Amino acid sequence: MPAFFVSRAVVRDAAKMEEYAARAAETLKAHGAEPLLRGGFAQALLGKGTPHGSGIVRFADMDTLRAWFDSPEYQALAPLRDAACEMELFAYEVPA
Numbered sequence: 272m273p274a275f276f277v278s279r280a281v282v283r284d285a286a287k288m289e290e291y292a293a294r295a296a297e298t299l300k301a302h303g304a305e306p307l308l309r310g311g312f313a314q315a316l317l318g319k320g321t322p323h324g325s326g327i328v329r330f331a332d333m334d335t336l337r338a339w340f341d342s343p344e345y346q347a348l349a350p351l352r353d354a355a356c357e358m359e360l361f362a363y364e365v366p367a
Contacts, residue, residue, distance in 0.1 A: 274333040275363045276304070276340075278326040280356040287355035288324075294348055302339035305329040324356075333364055 282288045292309070299306065308327040312320060330336040339345055340360075352358060 274336040276328040277361045280358040298345045
């Protein structure tokens with residue numbers, strides 16, 4: 272069953288964020304992931320919203336998503352990610 276990686280980031284350093292995004296994209300490609308959305312906050316439709324960026328990526332299944340997230344290549348980017356932004360990461364499964 273497909274799995275989705277959803278991120279929410281508040282950027283601290285735009286240059287580092289661009290570097291992180293480019294390098295993370297290469298790790299996603301190596302795991303057959305399909306980026307679906309990368310964009311910035313536009314407006315809150317319900318509730319409170321604060322400026323942030325979001326991303327949604329599709330994986331074949333949760334095992335593939337976890338293999339990507341736990342991979343040495345992606346984990347090596349953690350210091351850059353943490354310097355670039357405050358990020359929340361979520362995984363979702365879509366029932367068949």
